[in-house]
Amino acid sequence: MDETRPVKIKVRGLSKVFGKHPQKAIELRNQGMKRPEILEKSGQTLGLSNISFDVYEGELLVIMGLSGSGKSTLIRCLNRLIETTEGEIIIDGENIPTLKEKALLECRRRHFSMVFQNFALFPHRTVQQNAEFGLEIRGVEKTERHKIAHDSLKQVGLEGWEDAYPNQLSGGMQQRVGLARALANDATVLLMDEAFSALDPLIRKDMQQELLQLQSKMQKTTVFITHDLDEALNIGDRIVLLKDGEVVQIGTPEEILTKPADDYVRRFIEGVDRARILTAESAMRPLRSTARESDGPRTSLHRMRDHAIDSIYVVDRDRRLIGLLEADAASRATEEGADSIIPYLTQDFRKVPMDEPLHNLFAMFSEKSFPIAVIDKQEQLLGVVVKGAVLDELARAGEQ
């Protein structure tokens, strides 16, 4: 955690004991005992033990673990639906566990929207009224909240369903309402508690994609709980892995896959690890567009704009890859009145053969990640691999 990105939520030393004598359990824990022994000795259940992590501004952090790992408890500690036993949860300078009742309400209203596993929609309210709930609670004036809720329903693709009741909708649509309710609220943090787990696999994939799209638009700080590794790999910027109420590993999906912290994590990712035999070819996507060496800067820019991309691979007449043109280089070329794009090309990208093992590709995605070019023996450009495709491919391998 040596990054210097702004931290939205800071969790330090968080523990939660279920039972009447929490301090006893904490003492035993401090003596080095684990959950089962503590339960036997004191009758107290150690739900979470000494959890520390940061949630960065704008990231999608996945908290993942199997049932009983304490992930649902953890997310409920964040907005204090469950009281904590010890530790700090600091959001914008406020320590949530010590807030007074009124300040807590204020904090929940300002900072937290929540999406629930079983949707938790209000059956007596219409879709529109459900979406308005958070705003209504905050006392937002009627016409304004109506408009905001309407917009967020539109955002999740539920336009036209405003007057329906939740029980008239399918599971996927109901969770869209849940999402709209959270988005309309415009709190600074979005908490998603196994939000897609109750949906069937196909719809779940769709929802994941949509969440990623929304996320790229809004950059909302999101804490997402799941027990599903594929889901975690697919959507998470970073993953916190929990086991028996303790943090096992924190890292990006790549780090979890390539540098598992211990045997537990290794076993966990075993299914996914079969990806080591997968190659770049399996994750390759056809190019949306390429530029030719004879193209001028204007044409190249035009192509990029048409396909909504900010860099374009340039090939010669035999489709051999000769370089990459970035959008700002192209516009510089235009300004300078250049005829050819050749002097503006960069070689600062990665190219791999078709049989390159997939796991090697992780390390190649740098901060400013261009798609990785896939070439054949004659240096001809075959396609590209983007980060999401690698993870997707790995996830699919894990399912088999």
Add this chain to the structure above:
Amino acid sequence: MDIPRIPLGDWIEGGLTWLTSEYSLVTRGISRFTQTGIDVLNDSLMWLPEWALLGLIALLCWKLAGTRLAIGAAAGLALIWNLGLWNPMIETLTLVVFATMVAVVIALPVGIAAALSNRLYRVIMPILDFMQTMPAFVYLIPAIPFFGIGSVSAIFATVIFSMPPAIRFTTLGIRQVPVELIEAADAYGATRGQKLFKVQLPLSLPTVMAGINQTIMLALSMVVIAAMIGADGLGSEVWRAIQRLRPGDGFEAGIAVVILAMLLDRLTQSLRKTRQ
């Protein structure tokens, strides 16, 4: 060995006498207020010609529950009218309506409080058991020193007897609201009041209505019994029939009670369904 008898009855009597003498001003006030209320409601219902009220009730039934109940209501009321039991029926209806209103006004807050506080729940539930299992006639006795013979005493006894289901169902309804919906309300920062009025009460409404339905039914049965302490209405018709050994008259009044009961029951049930 001779164990002395515990003078439980004496204590209760002593307590009641003390209550009556200490609070006679209060009870008299309540008595006058209630009596006025009953008279006003009674007079206005009786001021309407029979056919007009019959038509109004049938219309209400048609609006809320459909044609079948409307026809049934019209036929039943017409029979009562025909038997010459119209005015006693109105008196009974007034007592029921009044007692139910009082019972519900007390029961809703009590039921809500019992649902939200476990301690209160543990206190209130045994009291409700007591209220419901105590033979209904017993309430009639202290009612007389409090409020004198007549309708007000009848209302007092009826309210006590019929209130428990409304409290119980309200508590049950609120406690049955799924935890995750409470969590959702909490997560969005709802205050206790917002949670109650926007989530818990609306969701428990069908159950609360079922409780009110029960209360109405119990009130009706008690109002008939209350004829023993001078309440007017169909009960006193039955009572008179018993004293004069006239089974025919007794059954006529009894059938009128049944018609009224069915009418009230179906009407409140339909109210419950349309709300859902």
